[in-house]
Amino acid sequence: MPKLIKRGQIVDDPWQRVDPDANANATGEHQILSLEQWLQLPEKSGRAVQLEPGQAPSPLFEHLDQIPLVAVYFPVFTDGRGFSYGRELREHGYKGELRASGHFLREQLSYLHRCGFDAFLMEDEPSLEEALPRLADFSEYYQASIDQPLPLFRRRG
Amino acid sequence: MYVYDEYDQAIVDQRVNQFRGQTARFLAGQLSDAEFLPLRLQNGLYIQRLAPMLRIAVPYGLLNSTKLRKLAEITRVFDKGYAHVSTRQNIQLNWPRLEEVPDILAELATVQMHAIQTSGNCIRNTTTDQYAGVATDELEDPRPYCEIIRQWSTLHPEFAFLPRKFKIAVCGSREDRAAIYAHDIGIELVANASGEIGCRILAGGGLGRTPVIGSVVCDWLDKKHLLTYLEAILRVYNQNGRRDNKFKARIKILVKAMGVDAFREAVEQEWAAIKDGPATLTEEEIARAKSFFTDPAYLTLDDTAARAGLAQQLGAEPIFGNWVRRNTVEHRVPGYRIVNISLKATGFAPGDITDRQLELVADLADRYAFGEVRSTHQQNLVLADVQMDQLYPLWQELQAAGLATPNLGYLTDIICCPGGDYCSLANAKSIPVAEAIQARFEDLDYLYDLGPIELNISGCMNACGHHHIGHIGILGVDKKGQEFYQVSLGGSQAKDASIGKILGPSFSQSAMPDVIDRILGTYLDLRQEEEVFLDTYRRVGIEPFKERVYAKAD
Numbered sequence A: 001m002p003k004l005i006k007r008g009q010i011v012d013d014p015w016q017r018v019d020p021d022a023n024a025n026a027t028g029e030h031q032i033l034s035l036e037q038w039l040q041l042p043e044k045s046g047r048a049v050q051l052e053p054g055q056a057p058s059p060l061f062e063h064l065d066q067i068p069l070v071a072v073y074f075p076v077f078t079d080g081r082g083f084s085y086g087r088e089l090r091e092h093g094y095k096g097e098l099r100a101s102g103h104f105l106r107e108q109l110s111y112l113h114r115c116g117f118d119a120f121l122m123e124d125e126p127s128l129e130e131a132l133p134r135l136a137d138f139s140e141y142y143q144a145s146i147d148q149p150l151p152l153f154r155r156r157g
Numbered sequence B: 001m002y003v004y005d006e007y008d009q010a011i012v013d014q015r016v017n018q019f020r021g022q023t024a025r026f027l028a029g030q031l032s033d034a035e036f037l038p039l040r041l042q043n044g045l046y047i048q049r050l051a052p053m054l055r056i057a058v059p060y061g062l063l064n065s066t067k068l069r070k071l072a073e074i075t076r077v078f079d080k081g082y083a084h085v086s087t088r089q090n091i092q093l094n095w096p097r098l099e100e101v102p103d104i105l106a107e108l109a110t111v112q113m114h115a116i117q118t119s120g121n122c123i124r125n126t127t128t129d130q131y132a133g134v135a136t137d138e139l140e141d142p143r144p145y146c147e148i149i150r151q152w153s154t155l156h157p158e159f160a161f162l163p164r165k166f167k168i169a170v171c172g173s174r175e176d177r178a179a180i181y182a183h184d185i186g187i188e189l190v191a192n193a194s195g196e197i198g199c200r201i202l203a204g205g206g207l208g209r210t211p212v213i214g215s216v217v218c219d220w221l222d223k224k225h226l227l228t229y230l231e232a233i234l235r236v237y238n239q240n241g242r243r244d245n246k247f248k249a250r251i252k253i254l255v256k257a258m259g260v261d262a263f264r265e266a267v268e269q270e271w272a273a274i275k276d277g278p279a280t281l282t283e284e285e286i287a288r289a290k291s292f293f294t295d296p297a298y299l300t301l302d303d304t305a306a307r308a309g310l311a312q313q314l315g316a317e318p319i320f321g322n323w324v325r326r327n328t329v330e331h332r333v334p335g336y337r338i339v340n341i342s343l344k345a346t347g348f349a350p351g352d353i354t355d356r357q358l359e360l361v362a363d364l365a366d367r368y369a370f371g372e373v374r375s376t377h378q379q380n381l382v383l384a385d386v387q388m389d390q391l392y393p394l395w396q397e398l399q400a401a402g403l404a405t406p407n408l409g410y411l412t413d414i415i416c417c418p419g420g421d422y423c424s425l426a427n428a429k430s431i432p433v434a435e436a437i438q439a440r441f442e443d444l445d446y447l448y449d450l451g452p453i454e455l456n457i458s459g460c461m462n463a464c465g466h467h468h469i470g471h472i473g474i475l476g477v478d479k480k481g482q483e484f485y486q487v488s489l490g491g492s493q494a495k496d497a498s499i500g501k502i503l504g505p506s507f508s509q510s511a512m513p514d515v516i517d518r519i520l521g522t523y524l525d526l527r528q529e530e531e532v533f534l535d536t537y538r539r540v541g542i543e544p545f546k547e548r549v550y551a552k553a554d
């Protein structure tokens, strides 16, 4: 089973992408659907979905408490749209697994984490053990973010 | 000047550590060129034509003598003994070694400096008026808001991989000395109908390939909403800005494509979700930011007596008089003046300063100006608070060090990017063109007779030399592998901002001084009474200039 970083641990990943052309209704447990497939589902409860760059998360907003996992895909590490998607999902109250997947770097883990991501499926990372500590590159930040909703100016002593 | 507490220091120190690790991984072959690229850029490091270039952040152009001395030491130990003031008020080193950059950053951190986000597709150094806090036409000091924006934008987790670079400028005075209309976001401090000062927010201005003047997105915003509103703009841009074509990726293209009304609507929608949230500024935070920009210990001086004394000295020594008239500016406090240190001496690349000069300026700042120094986007330095009766000894010392060229705002005070001598993106060299023009028009009487003229040179379309908004703009272009120069006229960076119009076919490097000579000749023939170059140009248009410049010799 492939591994990923989840809530600060390296764990097995039971989830799989579904062929985007498959009939969504025929798919089973632990499968991640494309947005198109997911939107067609009559019953969305318990079904995971992946957003690609250009697919803003707003169609998910009214179902957030039913979704166990949202994956945000990074085709290249320089495409930063997913950072905003993650943050918007959390700001709208999403509590489930928020996964970054695809081609991003361990250098980006701390920023992704601050934008609300709690799981990281890294296609280009040879050592998750070495990548893991990079979640904590910084102990302090200025801005309000998902992991620290108060900006520094409301926390300074 | 803002002073770091343990939080600020921890953030900067941890950033140095992070970059040290990234550099080591790159040198060990664990990060590819493509992966290291955005990481090093966000720490100010370019790989240039001849060597790496390191761009050190000077937040809103504010420095002090301690920082200058450290910069001088760094240029000596790690570079070739000089630095360059950029058109974004930053300081650039042209010859650092890649392996040593983490050490340079660690040195900078000891004096509360860094190179964070001075490059790359992220929010860059916020710039402002070089006369902030001392200008006579100021409504409110913009620096506290610049510092608030600096902190908010520093290592912002959501906006480090934008479609393209993003520049913010703030202005708090009647005259716009920060070119806010030419920025991705421009912020102007303005009073509303009931006299309360807030922010007018412009978006979508910018230079580069498609120069655009910014549009008003919000006429008046309560200051407490500043950060959430900026966040909303950035979020619309991050999600919708084009990423398929780097020449269409700036926010100006998005604002144009959506139309400013639709853009504003999208911003307001994003804003609604975060407005009044925790990122809303508190009164205490604004007060805290303001507390770092209070008045130095000004003496109570008799303005009339000070002016009379100065007038006497001006009469006695005309060279000093030239310098006072051209390079010093009215100060809001009686008995004081603002002093500009011109880094535009003939024979030196515009904006360059040596290690010894940096140290001298540090000493002069300590002795004459409360230890504070500023850098300007015209690539000069400023001592903001000098007593009038100290101008003469200060001038003598500047003069002896080659730092008193009395040309501020005149033709030879050229804004010039590093161009083909250093920059790997360049189409053409820019420094030799600036030097040739400076050498040709060195005669001060002629310069003063011409009146104020802004001449800006960029080595390519990226427009780091702001050529579009120069009264005279020069742009390096590549014609079949040869370096040529396109000239434009009528640009302006003032509140009546305008983009220059292209004169016609481009010229060879050696022709440039003659071309400028003909442009100036046309202006001198046509000008009326007290007109300055830009007035005459706006009255007569580009045709007479075209005719004269392209006339066949008979």
Ligand code: SF4
Pocket: B417, B418, B419, B420, B423, B424, B425, B426, B427, B458, B459, B460, B461, B462, B463, B464, B465
């Ligand atoms: S304008 Fe072009 S040549 Fe000049 S510094 Fe910028 S990128 Fe380099």
